[in-house]
Amino acid sequence: MMNTIIGLEQHVQLKTNAKLFCECPTEGYLEAEPNTLVCPVCVSHPGSKPYGVNEEAVRNAVKISLALGCKVVTEKPILVQRKHYFYPDLPSNYQRTSKPIAKDGMLSGVRIREVHLEEDPGRYDLRTGKVDYNRSGIPLVEIITEPDIKSPEHARKFLDELQAIMNYLNVAREEAGSTRIDANVSIGGHNRVEVKNINSFKGVLTALTYEAMRQKNLIKNNIEIIQETRHFDEGQGTTIGLRLKETAADYRYFPDPDVPPITISEKKVKEIKKEIPELPAEKAKRFVRDYTVSETDAFVITQEKEFADGFEKIAHKIQPRLAARFMRGVLKKQLNYRGLKLSNSGLNEKKIIELLELVEKKRITPKVAEKLLVLMLDEQKPLKKLPLYEELVGIEKEGIVEEAVEKVLKEYEKAVKDFKKGEEKALHFLIGKVMHLTKGKAHPEIIHKHLKKRLKAG
Amino acid sequence: MRKGECSASGHLEEKTKVIEQKEGQLNAFLHLDFEGARKKAGEIDEKIRKKKKLGKLAGLVIAIKDNICVEGMPCTAASKMLENYVAPYNATVVEKILQEDGIIIGKTNLDEFACGSDCTKSAFKISRNPVDTERVTGGSSGGSAVAVASGMADLALGSDTGGSIRCPASFCGVVGFKPTYGLVSRYGLLDLAMSFDQIGPFSKDTYGAALLMEVISGEDPRDSVTKGTKDRDYTRLLDKTKKKLKIGIAKEFFEGCDKEVEKVVKEIIEKLGERHEILEVPLPISRYSVPIYFLNVFAEFSSAMQKYDGLKYGAFWEELNLVDAVSEVRDRTLGKEVKRRILLGTYITMKEFKDAWYTKTLKARDLMRKEFDNAFKKVDLLASPTNPSLPWKIGEKNEDPVQMYLADTLTTTANICGIPAGVVKAAFCGKLPVGVQFMGRIGEDEKVLAAMKSVEELAGRDMDDEHNNRS
Secondary structure, three states: OOOEEEEEEEEEEEOOOEOOOOOOEOOOOOOOOOOOOOOOOOOOOOOOOOOOOOHHHHHHHHHHHHHOOOEEOOOOOEOEEEEEOOOOOOOOOEEEEEOOOEEEEEEOOEEEEEEEEEEOOOEEEOOOOEEEHHHOOOEEEEEEEOOOEOOHHHHHHHHHHHHHHHHHHOOEOOOOOOEEEEEEEEEOOOOOEEEEEEOOHHHHHHHHHHHHHHHHHHHHOOOOOOOEEEEEEOOOOEEEEOOOOOOOOOOOOEEOOOOOOEOOOHHHHHHHHHOOOOOHHHHHHHHHHHHOOOHHHHHHHOOOHHHHHHHHHHHOOOOHHHHHHHHHHHHHHHHHHOOOOHHHOOOOHHHHHHHHHHHHOOOOOHHHHHHHHHHHHHHOOOHHHOHHHHHHHHHHHOOHHHHHHHHHHHHOHHHHHHHHOOOHHHHHHHHHHHHHHOOOOOOHHHHHHHHHHHHHHO | OOOOOOOHHHHHHHHHHHHHHHHHHHOOEEEEOHHHHHHHHHHHHHHHHOOOOOOOOOOOEEEEEOOEOOOOOEOOOOOHHHOOOEOOOOOHHHHHHHHOOOEEEEEEOOOHHHOOOOOOOOOOOOOOOOOOOOEOOOOOOHHHHHHHHOOOOOEEEEEEOOOOOHHHHHHHOOEEEEOOOOOEOOOOEOOOOOOOOEEEEEEOOHHHHHHHHHHHEOOEOOEHHHOOOOOOOHHHHHHHOOOOOEEEEOHHHHOOOOHHHHHHHHHHHHHHOOOOEEEEOOOHHHHHHHHHHHHHHHHHHHHHHHHOOOOOOOOOOOOOOHHHHHHHHHHHHOOHHHHHHHHHHHHHHOHHHHHHHHHHHHHHHHHHHHHHHHHHHHOOEEEEEOOOOOOOEOOOOOOOHHHHHHOOOOOHHHHHHOOOEEEEEEEEEOOEEEEEEEEEOOOOHHHHHHHHHHHHHHHHHHHHHHHHHHO
């Protein structure tokens, strides 16, 4: 048996105004000059004390926990512990991390073991030996799964769903480096290997695929798998053993005397629960049910809340299945390609409806719609101001299609005869010729309509 | 001052003269800031001239223990590790003192990182007891006690983790007070053991301690253990507190105590019986205060000291290898007692030994708290000697750390339980002062202060007379 078993630990930065234990701002910490968003607390100057746990961070962590179906710990105070290890990015040389604030959730068929709240260390640049503490103290949630993930693809799916939930809750940071993942991988009951330093959702599939393959090869060749920690090398797409000493790290955890335990009341949990919007999985189900869109379309469309909301508005004006197919296939692709979101693309629901109405009325083909969309994105002009629009859509008004039909009917008399004898294929041939003549700008159905009319008449 | 009979600047100059006279012999200070003090005194005199409102501490000259941050002044904790460290911010207590027009004159000597009981473990100098310069000041806040006892400062701040204010107060014959845990913000106080540390005042008399308490206590968002603390007028409460208090004594307090210390403390307690009710209470667990205290402190201290890696501030060691750089800087700049505590604290919190040591010591701490809670159901206060012995000769207890630890047996209990405790001079043994200690319920700091004032009223005058006659 070569079953792959994977467990994940995600660290996700929370969106809060202030850091976890002081009042330093978090906004723009990546772009700010190094060590400008700091105070004695987050640099751990002698004598500084943590201000107590940031309430907003607790709220956000609870919200995430609830969205993951976890039970929030309300029955007892949650201790904040010190995890001791020496590293230059850690100003106190210990990291404050809470005991679980929630347990026993489920996502994508994967059990969530527990959720913690902790502080992010600074950023240590190994090349220059410099540390930037702007990040030090930014709140993180740590989400730990049971080893229920069965393949790298499953891990990717789990993380896609997790990312979608984070997007809906709008309580986590989404910029690069705001999520870091550690994975435990074991195969067929052999030793477990921890892969660290996976810094993007994209990296997970690469890292896990490589690691699973590496382990399978070792097993095939009867080489024992060493229980170890390996680093993911994003550039190479490989994992590298760290050759650490045999002894396991001893973090000497103990409760931080400076931080009163976190208490979360049932009342607060209920209050936070009310703030949770319809989540992607529910929304996707509803889209399938109410708009009869395919499950795949519904899944993709509901990954981001604003996108899903946009779809719903559009689906009130446009046939939902057409809208879904276009948004999932064409719109999403073009936005992703440009690294844009619906909100900052210059597009809005109204503009998309305008475009899709043309498709719906068969005035343009979906292919042409994509061309127009590309122009709308790149030239940032309204649909009707695009020269191509005039050329494509204007084609009907000016009788260009009719003209072309006449021309083709004259030129290919044999085909006309064949059609009249009942050969459907001949009609397709004629449509093709008209399309060729109109340089693909006329919609086949429109041509079809004109042809039929003329052929009947003639 | 208001009447213009004296000025802040004038008063400061008097103190400056005393410092110039005595500091060379006593070594109370690690840093003096005459210039800054004169500037502040000038500002206060300006306020007087303009008839502006004056703060509660207007013109008083105050010394700060060198493990409390004063912006722009060095904060060394008497360690080579922080020899070149200048605090970039004010501790909350310092901010409050400045707001109330106190004049900060400088930073006082201590045992390195407050690890010690006699102020001989400073990396820079040994403070000397003004009563007998061959003898120790007590510690760790020895410099602050000396500054007040010798008249170099009106008031001083110390920190007390297991007696570091009360021991030197007793040895130097001044008032020293450790507030209820969480009553005074620790923001800006360098950690020794976070769940024990409190900042507190030194003064000539109880009124002075009450006054400084009034200024420095209260809730501070920058130290979350102060949450819920109310601002209180301790000077007013000093007179308003119930006149007759129930004071408990335990026979355990006198076990292992020098006979002469036992005698004078028992005498003063007997005298207190004229005004208050004295009761016997059993406190068998208090015998274990030293092991309970030190094991907890080692554990917390080892964690607190992690930050001193020579990479961010303080001493720095040029090494290519990071691990070597951190190891070297810690090895070369930290003193023996500090290293001992870090190593022991690390050991007892390691996975393999945690249950046998640290977990047990936490349980023992709980037991002791319960025992004291029970005692406080019967009495308002507990009275005891401060130290089992008189101030020893400098160098006397250097060899055996356990002997040094045992000197803290009567003061550590208050920190273990988080209760307020204060020390006031009870009498002299020969020329050496002996302080009596009172401990009270959590949050009833004013009762402790009231009992201390009783001692001053009942015994203070005869004692001074007696002392004056003798010397």
